Amino acid sequence: MTKGKVFVLLxxxxxxxxxxxxxxxLRGSGLSVSVVGLTAGPVRxxxxxxxxxxxxxxxxxxxxxxxxxxxxxxxxxxxxSAEPRVHTLLRQVAGGQxxxxxxxxxxxxxxSAGVLGSREAESGSxxxxxxxxxxxxxxxxxxxxxxxxxxxxxxxVRVEGRVILSQGSDxxxxxxxxxxxxxxx
Numbered sequence: 555m556t557k558g559k560v561f562v563l564l565x566x567x568x569x570x571x572x573x574x575x576x577x578x579x580l581r582g583s584g585l586s587v588s589v590v591g592l593t594a595g596p597v598r599x600x601x602x603x604x605x606x607x608x609x610x611x612x613x614x615x616x617x618x619x620x621x622x623x624x625x626x627x628x629x630x631x632x633x634x635s636a637e638p639r640v641h642t643l644l645r646q647v648a649g650g651q652x653x654x655x656x657x658x659x660x661x662x663x664x665x666s667a668g669v670l671g672s673r674e675a676e677s678g679s680x681x682x683x684x685x686x687x688x689x690x691x692x693x694x695x696x697x698x699x700x701x702x703x704x705x706x707x708x709x710x711v712r713v714e715g716r717v718i719l720s721q722g723s724d725x726x727x728x729x730x731x732x733x734x735x736x737x738x739x
Contacts, residue, residue: 555650558584558737559619563640564591564607567629570599571723572657576623579730585737590614592637600627611639621733622647626658626723634663641667648716655718655733657726669717 591607644667710725720729
């Protein structure tokens with residue numbers, strides 16, 4: 555694991571604000587941030603902005619980053635969830651004393667990758683899930699658009715061991731600052 559090395563993953567349909575905010579904060583903190591696409595070449599975001607990743611996931615070296623970040627975006631979340639390499643990376647980073655961070659809808663990827671483990675059971679029954687199911691806008695669960703998405707109460711930024719969860723784009727900078735301080739500590 556390389557100290558100070560961070561991957562921000564990109565998949566088509568990513569939330570542009572999330573990527574911009576966390577990359578700016580973390581690079582400004584002196585960390586080595588690589589924007590890593592599921593594929594090579596430009597990646598189109600949820601609102602039509604395309605970014606060119608520094609490299610493709612298939613091109614990264616065997617050295618694990620100290621942190622891996624998943625931006626939100628419904629389509630990106632579906633792509634991350636369907637990609638075994640993403641699940642493997644997240645499990646390896648979290649299991650190797652690194653940090654994983656997920657923003658907004660991407661929080662569900664951590665559950666499907668097995669990174670959140672049994673926290674859903676520890677946090678309640680999840681009986682509220684489905685009350686406001688609106689997959690077209692990413693709403694799942696209770697009173698908040700994201701309550702119950704990952705089985706955890708919705709807070710702006712929540713730290714669960716080596717997992718950082720951000721409620722949405724409006725808390726992405728706050729989550730990035732939290733991660734930066736954890737990496738420095």
